[in-house]
Amino acid sequence: MPSAQELKQRIEAAIPGASVAVEDLTGGGDHFRAVVVSHEFAGRSRLEQHRMVYDVFGEEVGGPIHALSITTQTGREP
Amino acid sequence: MTEETSPIRDAIQKAIDDHEVILFMKGTPDAPACGFSARTVGALQALGAPFAAVDVLPDPRIRQELSAISSWPTIPQLFVGGELVGGCDIVTEMYETGELAQALGVDAPDAAPADPPAAEAPDPSPMGIENRLN
Numbered sequence: 057m058p059s060a061q062e063l064k065q066r067i068e069a070a071i072p073g074a075s076v077a078v079e080d081l082t083g084g085g086d087h088f089r090a091v092v093v094s095h096e097f098a099g100r101s102r103l104e105q106h107r108m109v110y111d112v113f114g115e116e117v118g119g120p121i122h123a124l125s126i127t128t129q130t131g132r133e134p
Numbered sequence: 135m136t137e138e139t140s141p142i143r144d145a146i147q148k149a150i151d152d153h154e155v156i157l158f159m160k161g162t163p164d165a166p167a168c169g170f171s172a173r174t175v176g177a178l179q180a181l182g183a184p185f186a187a188v189d190v191l192p193d194p195r196i197r198q199e200l201s202a203i204s205s206w207p208t209i210p211q212l213f214v215g216g217e218l219v220g221g222c223d224i225v226t227e228m229y230e231t232g233e234l235a236q237a238l239g240v241d242a243p244d245a246a247p248a249d250p251p252a253a254e255a256p257d258p259s260p261m262g263i264e265n266r267l268n
C-alpha cells in the first residue's frame with residue numbers, strides 16, 4: 057500500500073527541483089492529494105503539468121492509487 | 135482485439151467528436167457515483183452549460199479505451215470541442231478562475247463561489263453510450 061511519504065519522494069525524484077506535499081485523504085493509502093511546485097511547469101499547460109505528475113505513477117493511478125488529486129504551481133528557477 | 139478495430143474506442147471517439155461538451159464520469163449527472171464526478175458536474179451545472187454525459191461504470195472497457203485515447207488516467211474527464219480539458223481538479227480550478235466559462239462560451243457568474251454547488255437535477259439526459267455498444 058503506497059504511503060503519502062512514498063508518493064512525495066517519487067514525485068520529487070521524477071520532477072527535479074519539485075517541492076511536494078502529499079496528503080493521504082482517507083488514511084487508507086489509496087486516496088491522495090498532491091500539491092506540487094516546480095519550475096519545470098513553466099510554459100506548460102495545466103493539463104501537461106498534471107500529466108507530468110500522473111506519469112510518475114503510470115498505471116498505479118486507478119489501480120492501487122485509487123485517486124490522486126493534483127494541484128500544480130509554477131515555482132521560480134532555483 | 136487490436137487497437138485499430140476496437141468498436142468501443144471508435145464509439146468513444148465518435149461521442150467526443152459529436153458533442154461540443156462531453157463529460158465521462160462515474161454515474162450520471164443526477165446520480166454521480168463518485169465525489170470527483172459530482173464536483174465536476176456541479177461546476178458545469180453552475181454555469182448552465184449543456185453537456186453530454188457518459189457513465190463509464192457499466193463496462194470497464196469504456197474507461198480503459200477512454201484513457202488510451204486521452205492519455206489521462208482518472209475519471210472524470212471533460213472534453214470541449216474534441217479536446218481534453220482535464221479532470222476534476224483542473225475543471226474546478228478553471229471554474230474558480232472563470233476559465234471554464236470562457237472555454238464553454240457561457241457567461242461567468244458575477245461571483246463564482248469558491249466551491250461549485252452540489253450537483254442539481256440534470257438538464258440534458260446522459261447519453262447512454264453503453265447501450266449503443268451492445
